[in-house]
Amino acid sequence: MYVVRPARTADLPAIEKMAVASGIGVTSLPNNREKLFERIQQSLDAFEHDADLDAGKEYYMFVLEAHGQVVGTASISACAGFDEPFYSYRSETFVHASRTLKVNNKVHVLTMCHDLTGLVQLCGFYSEPAIDALAIELLSRARFLFIASQQQRFGRRVVAEMQGIHDAAGQSPFWDAIGRRFFDMDFVEVEQAFASRSKTFIAELMPAYPIYVPLMPGAAQQAIGQIHPDFERPFGILGREGFEADNYIDIFDGGAVLTADVDRLYTVRTSSCHPVEVTASLPASANLRLASNEKVADFAATLVQAEVVDGVAFVNPDGALALGVASGDTIRLAPLQVGPEGEPA
Structure with missing residues (x-):
């Protein structure tokens, strides 16, 4: 894991x-x-x-x-x-123009900033x-x-x-x-x-x-x-x-x-926090998600099989152990963006 x-x-x-x-x-x-x-x-x-x-x-x-x-x-x-x-360098466009010569040139420049x-x-x-x-x-x-x-x-x-x-x-x-x-x-x-x-x-x-x-x-x-x-x-x-x-x-x-x-x-927009229920019998609709605890010094994040039912996140024991949480604690869940084969989910 x-x-x-x-x-x-x-x-x-x-x-x-x-x-x-x-x-x-x-x-x-x-x-x-x-x-x-x-x-x-x-x-x-x-x-x-x-x-x-x-x-x-x-x-x-x-x-x-x-x-x-x-x-x-x-x-x-x-x-x-x-x-x-x-x-960094800021990428900009300078305009060099002459009304007399009827010239109007846009020039790509880099400016340190x-x-x-x-x-x-x-x-x-x-x-x-x-x-x-x-x-x-x-x-x-x-x-x-x-x-x-x-x-x-x-x-x-x-x-x-x-x-x-x-x-x-x-x-x-x-x-x-x-x-x-x-x-x-x-x-x-x-x-x-x-x-x-x-x-x-x-x-x-x-x-x-x-x-x-x-x-x-x-x-x-x-x-x-x-x-x-x-x-x-x-x-x-x-x-x-x-x-x-x-x-x-x-x-x-x-x-x-x-x-x-x-x-x-x-991740910020789609993640949500839920109280945890640790169970070896996950709902059939459970799928793989990103998960983290809400701690600071003991922060942990992992991939878990989880499902949210009536606001409660059901996770398997291995996932809970990796996150350092028990039933009643709070975790943050977010959907994956790639699947197991590395393609967009």
Whole structure:
């Protein structure tokens, strides 16, 4: 059985292995043992504290557990850029016109900004390659079940950066066209610097003036707003959840930046809370659903066979055990978006 729960200190070796396996591009899961340990400790503090303490600073790290083994991780930052601005490129159109020459040209430009600073940020997502589609959906959407349950801890807009295009050697055509010219560092080096150091170097070295896209090489232009193949499944889940590619891209690899209103997220809109009745004899109409308890430090989410009858959620004993609930407790249920074969439900 798959269970999503808060990360613990004992999970550090498994999370470190996933950070190594994730390669470049997932800067929110740094290949740095000390940084990972700090994030686990920050997460433990966030889960233990009341919502009004250190508002905005909280970082929540979750892990996906299968048969006692940690096989995935995903996080929520309550406030993107809490300590420093959250940088991105805003995609815009400039108009260059001359009445004398009767010329009116629209030109695509990229402008560095921190418009998205302060939004809730989804980050640190990684799952082992062999994990099936249902488990990946659980890992991603468990965060929305937690947000739905603990809305006082989060803002009303959420952002997620998608990994952009780079080749097998870790070279990014977008970075080569822009960032390399100002940093004199290759993509792998700057990703490592971004994950382990202060982000102020972005403002110090990146061009503050608009970048004219038509002046960029063709490969770099084609990379704008694209998503690395490894992120297609997470992207699909977020798309069904209600995220859209806004007018922003990642400043390093040009990958898509997705945003959504928390209240319009599919999981938030369709989930509902019910008292639990644990039974081995489920109604014939019971089907597989996402479920979570309403706890904070002991939060848990899993997939359960359940049915709601007269407002009561009937669940099987295995599901109740995974959630840490008993008859009379409250759980939150949400419909699946993909079926057992990985196709939309």
